[in-house]
Amino acid sequence: MRRIFNPSLVIITKPPLIPLNEDFKWQLLSEILNVFDLRFCKQTLTRRGIVPLHRSVPTIKIVLLSMFFSCEISYAIKELKEREILRNFLKISLVPTEKEVYGILSKYEPQEFTAFVFEILNDLCPKRKKWIKRHYY
Numbered sequence: 001m002r003r004i005f006n007p008s009l010v011i012i013t014k015p016p017l018i019p020l021n022e023d024f025k026w027q028l029l030s031e032i033l034n035v036f037d038l039r040f041c042k043q044t045l046t047r048r049g050i051v052p053l054h055r056s057v058p059t060i061k062i063v064l065l066s067m068f069f070s071c072e073i074s075y076a077i078k079e080l081k082e083r084e085i086l087r088n089f090l091k092i093s094l095v096p097t098e099k100e101v102y103g104i105l106s107k108y109e110p111q112e113f114t115a116f117v118f119e120i121l122n123d124l125c126p127k128r129k130k131w132i133k134r135h136y137y
Contacts, residue, residue, distance in 0.1 A: 014071060017079040019089040026089075029068050032121065033061050033090060041120050048116050058092045059104045060117065065090065074098050 019026045035041055036057050050056045066076040080086055080095045087095065105113065 014075055016083075017065070017069060017071070017076065017086055018083065019086060025068070029065070030089070032064065032068075035121060035124060036060055037091060040123070044120050044123065045116075050116070055096060055100060056104055058090070058094075058096055059101050061090045061092065062096070062101055063105065063113075064117070073101055077101065 019030075021027070042053055042057070045051075045053060045056060062073060062076050062080065066073045069076075077095060077098055080090070080092065087093070
């Protein structure tokens with residue numbers, strides 16, 4: 001008897017997004033997401049015209065979560081609605097709908113979005129001083 005492969009019967013499972021304090025990846029994401037709760041960050045977002053902050057900051061956090069774990073934004077939102085521990089990790093009390101997230105993201109080009117996220121993260125890191133080569137005679 002031959003077995004026939006039927007692609008419609010294949011079930012693709014996605015790993016659950018459960019924050020673990022021991023995992024280095026979750027620790028790094030926590031450090032990155034904590035930046036977006038700082039006053040400096042909120043001022044930068046306002047200067048860039050990204051308002052209202054109570055909607056845009058959770059959206060940025062959700063997008064970074066989905067980028068960090070290579071999952072869809074809709075899956076990240078679904079996991080946030082199901083898991084209180086994930087909402088506490090992201091410090092989000094109200095989970096925005098997919099329509100709200102995509103509505104905020106549609107205002108910006110992908111390059112523009114990544115540019116202001118990198119700008120915020122780079123502004124926190126001190127600039128490295130170039131070492132001056134000293135010649136001793």
